[in-house]
Amino acid sequence: MSEFELEMTVNGKPIHRRAKPHQRLLDFIRDDLNLTGTKEGCGAGECGTCSVFVDGKLIKSCLMPVAKAQGVQIETIEGLAPHGSDLTTVQKAFHKTGASQCGYCIPGMVMAATSALRENPDAGIEEIKERLGGNICRCTGYTKIFEAVEIARDVIAGKLSSTVLDADGAGKSYIGNNVRRLDAPSKVAGKLRYAGDMVMPGMLHMQVLRSPHAHALVKSINTSAAEALPGVACVVTAADVPGEDGFGVFVHDQPVMADDRVRYVGEAVAAVAADDVLTAKRALELIELEYEEIPAVFDVEEAMKKGAPVIHDYAAGNLVKHIPIRKGDIEKGFAEADLIVEQAYDTQPVEHAYLEPEAGIAFVDHDDVVTVISPSQNITHHRHMLAKIINKPINKVRFIMSPVGGGFGGKEDMIYQGILALATMKAGQPVRLVFTREESIISTAKRHPAQIKYKMGIKNDGRITAVSFEMISDGGAYGLSTEGVMRKAAILSCGPYDIPNVQIDTYGVYTNNTPSGAFRTFGAMQSQFATESHMDICAEKLGLDPFEFRRINMMRDGAVTHTMQTLGSVSIGRVLDAAEKASRWEKGPVGVRGSERKDVGGDDTRPPCTLGARFRKEEKNGRQEVA
Amino acid sequence: MLTCDKYHMPTSIPEALAIWQDAAEGSRLVAGATDILPWAREGRAGDVNLPAMIDLSRVAELQGYKVANGRVHLGANVVYQDFLTDETLRQHLPCMPFCSIWFADDQIRAQATLVGNLVNASPAADGTPPMLALNAELEIVRLDGKALKRRTIALSDFVKGPGKTDLQPDEIVTAVICDSLPGYGGSFQKVGQRRSLVISSACAVACIKMAEDDETVEDIRLALGGVGPVPVRLDDIEMLLRGKRITADLITQASAMPAGRVASRTRQEYRRTVVKGFIEAAILDALIECGVPLPNAAEVENAHV
């Protein structure tokens, strides 16, 4: 690979360096110029975190070979408000509205917003949305971002005083007041360093070899050719674990890397630490692995049957956890009912899709303390587990939490920190691993897919007499948070309703699918989806207004939950009132209202797709046909 | 991850062709790189090392466009954003702004070329249906000894199947030449998983010219994409509508016709339903762009019952 001379101007400064032909502009900006405000969220042009200006036009630097940038003017997030100068109006507006949460998408968003207002200083909200369409955010739901761009537009145009960008007074209490985030300036300026932005002298780059099989025995691993490749510092496998292998949020059933068996596609089997990513990738190809595929199971009901492939020896029935809850007398409750409604509900796996793919950097310090820096959502627990795995006293293990570029539960599992620790201990040098988006999707936890069977007994007057709720969740190949998720799903299964007779069973089951784990609501989303859908279906069957049906059954102050907890104050009544008002709900059972839906459309609702509306002509009045 | 041994940036056609002819087997031409870079990732081609990449974006002859004799000559380096921002192009290619606004996003449109889109020959390519509707031809060049040898080929003959074209190993596409349709109303319909940055599950394009009376269709062009191995021109519907007074009944009749063209491998039923609505919407939207009153709205609604 022949290097070439590259000249360009970056943020006003002339640059003259050697570059490699395969580098993308993104790699050059981040790795060679150390301008890490420009992020990589997907590497495939989808997410927008890598947006930079090239000769004044915003482009995605992950899709531009660096050779294309010969002689051009580049402007990155760092160039918008150069060191020592004030933030730009757009950046200040992002700070003001709380538009930056995890912050990982924010440099790209600020760039897109800046571009939008440069292209059209008078852009309306629909055009702003259009022009930010190439940038993805997973925290904000975009509202605060759009609000920021509109404020910035009006301040720049002089229509709003720049004082709107100042902090609001907090008054006597922060509660109920608009308080700006302390960390926002570093995020809107692209200064905050996430784990993948960090570098250390002598740092090695890691690549991970992952299983192509859902269920297979690992017959042999030969790493000698990979180790012999120049530039490779070390190869690590399960054989390098000095202590007791196994991690998980509840049951420690997952090895740092597969030992004698792989249980899902994407499971780590070996890893290489080398001078650069390319060398590490080449070394992966030299690892000789012999697998013997064994029967796999991908369906929870199949997995629970006798004779199904057993995924973990300790759990012969493939059960991770069963949470049963009983209250009252379920038989009696159904016997009292005038109407019994049964329905099944299925949910699908969901990827967290935080904009920051997993990344970490590990090193052994001067006191032999093994240190891992990563966006872990659970560092203390990770520290304790890792100490056991690497057989060190707890004071020789340190976890540092880097800024989390979105987690949503997906970064609670110690999926890669152990591999980094083993490699840095073996190589004696700092090691960094940055996941690709594909790797993040294939190897990390998903929201549990659930199959729910709901049965509800109701009196004609709308009172619920009994509920039986059975949820079977696909935990995938390893336990991770499954136990806790099953617990929460069971606890919250019947929603905020006062039901005298309850029978609840949630099951987390092992399969050879991608492991399921924590995800915002931790199991409640699945059960609430079923419960609230069921409430609507039952209200319709009874001919009751769905709000009314809920009010009849809602818990009130002093209610006792089905886990026998007495509640001091219950807010569901106020929540229902607020939801009813905000949705402009027309009272009455569904299906009996007039043909015109007055609650649809109007204030605070989104118009249908307006893409390209700014180019369209006005529609003329329809032709009057003469009969 | 895409790697290459050499990255060339020729500035003229002869230089580009000479490098291309001598390039080792497996080398690739590059325009905006928006197809080629994502292609070399896990789940698609995986890690790929190319002997050489020959980047055409600095070739002078491929820049810009010319309008002459009722045709628009679009240099191979014309990118999608040009169809949105260039007044002249918007006037002569009235369906292209609507196609472009649905295409990827601001950033990618600044890089992605129309030619790259046509050569990539995805069944879901958004550029192919409009270009079929505009009777596009591709201008192609290769070296014959030292001489430049040029040929043109109709787009309908050029695209042969998913990822397959008539392009020969030593050839470079230099331009797309298509009808210039000022005075036509254009429209573009697209559906995918989300609004921005989405590959079409189905798309449709219409260009309509109305007669003086504002009611008779003087000319109409219709094409569909995403519904089979290659995008299709809907000549039968065009024939039905050309020269007719446009009525709600006629539009309904037309929109029922293309369902039979759906030949995708997946979601056929869905696409059949979508295509029906798309043809109607494409016609109505294009009529609005023509600045003519639409057939009586109530009548359109009734025609559905």
Ligand SMILES: Cc1cc2nc3c(=O)[nH]c(=O)nc-3n(C[C@H](O)[C@H](O)[C@H](O)COP(=O)(O)OP(=O)(O)OC[C@H]3O[C@@H](n4cnc5c(N)ncnc54)[C@H](O)[C@@H]3O)c2cc1C
């Ligand atoms: C996030 C994202 C969103 C996208 N959205 C859309 C979308 O909405 N609709 C859509 O249709 N596509 C979409 N695409 C695909 C892609 O952007 C288009 O197909 C684009 O037009 C390709 O053009 P390019 O210039 O980038 O091509 P390149 O990637 O440079 O090249 C594509 C192919 O064409 C060949 N080629 C290029 N120029 C020439 C030439 N002059 N002569 C001969 N061969 C040539 C190359 O060798 C290559 O095989 C999207 C891509 C991404 C990454």
